[in-house]
Amino acid sequence: MTKPAGALLSVRVTPRAGRNEVVGWQGPALHVRVTPAPEAGAANRAVSSLLAEAFGVPRSAVLLVRGARARQKLFRVGGRSLAELRARLHGARA
Numbered sequence: 856m857t858k859p860a861g862a863l864l865s866v867r868v869t870p871r872a873g874r875n876e877v878v879g880w881q882g883p884a885l886h887v888r889v890t891p892a893p894e895a896g897a898a899n900r901a902v903s904s905l906l907a908e909a910f911g912v913p914r915s916a917v918l919l920v921r922g923a924r925a926r927q928k929l930f931r932v933g934g935r936s937l938a939e940l941r942a943r944l945h946g947a948r949a
Contacts, residue, residue, distance in 0.1 A: 861916070861933035862940055866906070868926050870898040877909050877944065884927070885944075899923060903930070910935060910943055 865884040872888030879886060887905055891897035899919055907914040910932055922928035932940060 861918075861931040862935055862937040863920065864906075864930045864932055864937065864940060866902065866928045866930055868898060868902055868928060870926075875901060875905050877905065880941070880944070893924075896923070899928075902928070906930060906932065910940055 867881060867884045867886045869878075869886070869888045870891060870893045872890055875887075875889050877885065877887050887902055889898050889901035889905060891901045893899075903917045903919065904914055907917045910917075912932060912934060916933035918931045918933070920929045920931050935943075
């Protein structure tokens with residue numbers, strides 16, 4: 856059995872936050888906050904690291920697909936389905 860190529864995940868990012876955190880689902884998008892400013896890709900790297908930690912995948916499995924310069928981004932999380940991602944976050948908050 857092969858693993859899925861990965862889920863496409865819509866992410867709403869708030870940079871310059873007080874701490875790095877996954878806020879939760881807001882409709883179809885996941886809201887996250889990161890401390891770096893959106894300069895030189897620092898906020899995007901922080902979001903990738905935060906998502907990798909939250910979903911239990913290596914950082915290399917989290918790929919920014921669209922929105923490098925926008926607050927609304929699209930990431931691909933390799934080896935996981937969208938249902939698995941939602942379940943993992945729901946389980947962490949329970």
